[in-house]
Amino acid sequence: MADILKLALVQLNQVVGDLEGNAERILKAQAEAGDADLLVTPELSLSGYPPEDLVLRTSYVAACRRRAEELAEAMRDGPAVLVGCPWCDEDGAAHPYNAVLLMDRGRIRGIARKVHLPDYGPFDEPRTFVSGPGPQPMELRGFKLGVMVCEDMWFPEVSRSLKEAGADVLIAPHGSPFRKGVKRERREHAENRAGETGLPLIFVNQVGGQDELIFDGGSFAVDGSHMASSLPLYRKGTDIVTLRRSEEKRSLEGGKRASWPEDEALVYGALLTGTRDYVRKSGFSQVVLGLSGGIDSALVAAIAVDALGAENVHCVRLPSRYTSESSMTDAEACAKALGVRMDTIPIEPGVEALSGMLSEVFAARPPDLTEENLQSRLRGTALMAISNKLGSMMLTTGNKSEMAVGYATLYGDMNGGYNPLKDVYKVEVFALARWRNQAKPSWALGPDGVVVPESVLTKPPSAELRDDQTDQDSLPPYDVLDAILRGLIEEEAGVTEIAARGFDEALVKRVQTMLFRAEYKRRQSAPGPKVSVRYFGRDRRYPIVNRFEG
Ligand SMILES: Nc1ncnc2c1ncn2[C@@H]1O[C@H](COP(=O)(O)OP(=O)(O)OC[C@H]2O[C@@H]([n+]3cccc(C(=O)O)c3)[C@H](O)[C@@H]2O)[C@@H](O)[C@H]1O
Ligand SMILES: Nc1ncnc2c1ncn2[C@@H]1O[C@H](COP(=O)(O)OP(=O)(O)OP(=O)(O)O)[C@@H](O)[C@H]1O
Numbered sequence: 001m002a003d004i005l006k007l008a009l010v011q012l013n014q015v016v017g018d019l020e021g022n023a024e025r026i027l028k029a030q031a032e033a034g035d036a037d038l039l040v041t042p043e044l045s046l047s048g049y050p051p052e053d054l055v056l057r058t059s060y061v062a063a064c065r066r067r068a069e070e071l072a073e074a075m076r077d078g079p080a081v082l083v084g085c086p087w088c089d090e091d092g093a094a095h096p097y098n099a100v101l102l103m104d105r106g107r108i109r110g111i112a113r114k115v116h117l118p119d120y121g122p123f124d125e126p127r128t129f130v131s132g133p134g135p136q137p138m139e140l141r142g143f144k145l146g147v148m149v150c151e152d153m154w155f156p157e158v159s160r161s162l163k164e165a166g167a168d169v170l171i172a173p174h175g176s177p178f179r180k181g182v183k184r185e186r187r188e189h190a191e192n193r194a195g196e197t198g199l200p201l202i203f204v205n206q207v208g209g210q211d212e213l214i215f216d217g218g219s220f221a222v223d224g225s226h227m228a229s230s231l232p233l234y235r236k237g238t239d240i241v242t243l244r245r246s247e248e249k250r251s252l253e254g255g256k257r258a259s260w261p262e263d264e265a266l267v268y269g270a271l272l273t274g275t276r277d278y279v280r281k282s283g284f285s286q287v288v289l290g291l292s293g294g295i296d297s298a299l300v301a302a303i304a305v306d307a308l309g310a311e312n313v314h315c316v317r318l319p320s321r322y323t324s325e326s327s328m329t330d331a332e333a334c335a336k337a338l339g340v341r342m343d344t345i346p347i348e349p350g351v352e353a354l355s356g357m358l359s360e361v362f363a364a365r366p367p368d369l370t371e372e373n374l375q376s377r378l379r380g381t382a383l384m385a386i387s388n389k390l391g392s393m394m395l396t397t398g399n400k401s402e403m404a405v406g407y408a409t410l411y412g413d414m415n416g417g418y419n420p421l422k423d424v425y426k427v428e429v430f431a432l433a434r435w436r437n438q439a440k441p442s443w444a445l446g447p448d449g450v451v452v453p454e455s456v457l458t459k460p461p462s463a464e465l466r467d468d469q470t471d472q473d474s475l476p477p478y479d480v481l482d483a484i485l486r487g488l489i490e491e492e493a494g495v496t497e498i499a500a501r502g503f504d505e506a507l508v509k510r511v512q513t514m515l516f517r518a519e520y521k522r523r524q525s526a527p528g529p530k531v532s533v534r535y536f537g538r539d540r541r542y543p544i545v546n547r548f549e550g
């Protein structure tokens, strides 16, 4: 009996529903896996993760099965491969399992079925999958593989029963999306399972963006608390570790160690990945955005350039009579530093035309927010026209603080297909911009050096929709606003509880009212990358009509 098994951790960027492309990427990984005995690919690597209600279609589940059988046949020669795929044991089953298939020598030789189906945060797997019975180890080259599918690693029972059934190693294919703090959580659960069973553990996660979720990769192998292998964050890759079995123990050898970014670098990598993959996987190569000379659009432009390359980012200045000279020069400096195309389209003719059109209906009413919103809407309309004509996707720029309180105009600056800052508070926008001026991910396509001019970082934020306007005319300072919002959103704390932290109770109440009231806007807003533990999407499901005030 062999006492060595070489395991390849394969971090892939798959696409939901692209069964052919996903199969090709798995096949290619097998061809390049050197002397590995077994490749471990991420959760649902053939169907893409998360497939959501696609799983309710029998045609989709049947197509996955067909493709899995063809893939097993195509991988007849070479190492065995663990492939994730929805799977029904018999025809006519109401729902499939979320399964991992062991493909070896032309056939599917074993199946592990996910037991714990997550239904919290962005997950809703019990809606589409059935829970499997506790898995049995699968045999390969005389070894027993204890395969536990993603969430099954987050509880002790599955690994315990695999150990009792004689497993030599624990293998956990994952579709684990990024959010702050998740790296530590994954490592803790992995080390706990390894510690409880005394078995080495292989954790393999996917990379890439899928709608609002960003998969950061960061696959690893642990032997006790020793990290035997770690793959990079946000990049595809493969690493091979050797499982050695002796009478007394199972251990891991070899493997490379990637360095993992922290703090701003970590979040920036997620925003970059989300923007790149949302745009590209939706079939676009170029984006367009309004560059105001303010910090939000400057940071979005930098993220877009780092994600897609300067030649694929089109910035437009859309000045009005309220636009300051410094906004014009700041926008220009930013576009220059990033090396992007920048056009200038004054909106004044449009403002005059619309004001004329509306003058009879508006008769005798003084100017108010209506006229401010008109400017925002003209910009939104112009940018969407460019999107239609030139085939670029429009990026929108509202940060989490603004999305929280409704500080954005519907069908105006909220226009756009994707919002890179949707889950980033304004104080984090400043920190990320400062960080990007000094550093960037090695794989970013944009230039080094300052891309957000210093004056953009220091001037008071303003929408410039009327004379001498600043955000702080209608909102509290962003550090105060963000601290209150974190309490209300991230912690679900009540008004009194937050006020007890030293905030004015009337202010907390006002912020909560704005937050609740703006739900109708958020429901109409563009998607954006989840980076927090509670993003405006599936993590936080509030009613639109809501009279609660406590
Ligand atoms: N519950 C509900 N369900 C569905 N629709 C609802 C609704 N309540 C209002 N509405 C509709 O929404 C309209 C009000 O929304 P909207 O037209 O957007 O206008 P509104 O929210 O009143 O004003 C826009 C706000 O965003 C700020 N802003 C604008 C542009 C840029 C920036 C910036 O610096 O980032 C800030 C601006 O200063 C102002 O505070 C109502 O007239 C009504 O048509
Ligand atoms: N003069 C302008 N030229 C081009 N785009 C603009 C202009 N003004 C606003 N926009 C677009 O509308 C978005 C909302 O801008 P606004 O200045 O009203 O508020 P903001 O949230 O502070 O954003 P920013 O920090 O980018 O200025 C901007 O990010 C930008 O995309």
Ligand SMILES: NC(=O)CC[C@H](N)C(=O)O
Pocket (backbone or CB within 6 Å): 043, 118, 149, 150, 151, 152, 154, 174, 175, 176, 177
């Ligand atoms: N796909 C899953 O089962 C993921 C759930 C898991 N707790 C994670 O976030 O990593």
